[in-house]
Amino acid sequence: MSQTPKIRVRGLKKSFGPKTVLNGVDLDIESGESLVVIGGSGSGKSVLLKCILGIIQADAGSIQIDGEETLGLRGRERERVMRKFGMLFQGGALFDSLKVWENVAFGLIQGRGTAKDEARRIALEKLAQVGLGEAVSTLSPAELSGGMQKRVALARAIATEPEIIFFDEPTTGLDPIMADVINDLIVACVKELGATALTITHDMASARKIANKVAMIYEGRIIWHGPVERIDASGNDHVDQFIHGRADGPIQMQVTRP
Structure with a gap:
């Protein structure tokens, strides 16, 4: 595709001490696409998302937003890029001291300088x-x-009408019915905004509902990437084990025995 991807990640690496979490991640997300990254606990999903957001500084590689290199951006340059982003944090991360509308309007008032009355209306x-x-x-x-x-x-997350929205485990802690309601709302909101979406989750029902494309991360690399409708015929044993939730397979979970 000749069009510049909305997000392009190349050779992304991140370690914490001796532990390598991202080990050369390559990923493209096209404008208007909804990509869901799946993978087990500790596979690097959250670190990947936080590196793209700029919350964590990657050790090496490239993160381009609309063709602009963002790895290493600081200060006002980082803030300018961040204005394109919206974020739904795992657990919600609402401010307890603020009313509901003030939570929703927070980015408008603090980040955009929107007048309080207008921010409340939005x-x-x-x-x-x-x-x-x-x-x-x-x-x-x-x-x-x-x-x-x-x-x-x-x-x-959608109050500032962002170009890119990140969803961090959006259905964690919800019962299956409410999870499906949230999934439907995410799909509707992203479509209405015409936004690009990047979701990380281990919930396959959520992934199937939200995604146009799915990528699986394992041992710090993307091991499969394709349309969501092809995931059941991926031909990848790791993907097959994960989406069906089987204990037996190439992915071995570390279990500490007493």
Whole structure:
């Protein structure tokens, strides 16, 4: 494809002391694509996402956003790139001291300098988009159920109408029905924005619902990458074991015995 990918990762490496977590990750995400990265615990999913976001500094490689190298960007240059991003954190990561609408409007007020009245109007609009009414807007996060907190976090992620949205384990801690509701909302919100989405998850039901493309990370590398409809016929034993949740196979989980 001749078009410049929205996100292009090449040779990305990251170690923590003697432990190598990313060992040469190559990945392209096209504009408007919804890519889900799957993999077991400790496979490097979260570190990959945090390196692309700039939360963690990679040791080597390249991370291009819209063709611009971002590895090593600092200060205002990093902030300029960050304005393209929205993020749904694992667990929601809402501010306990702020009302719901203030949580949703946080990036608008703090990051964009939006006037408070306008930010509140946008926050209410985004809350409505995820199925929450104005009555919820004045509550504190502690007064909400887990599913409602996740909806508020999604509203916050889309409030600045970002070009790229990151979803970190979006269904963790939710029952299967609420997880499916969140998956449907993610699909609808990403489509409405025309955004590019990168999701990391170990939840295959979520991956199948959200993704156009799926990539699997194992031992710090992408070992398979393709359309979601081809994942059941990937021809990769690691992928096959993971998506069917089998204990036996090439992926050996480390179990500490007493």
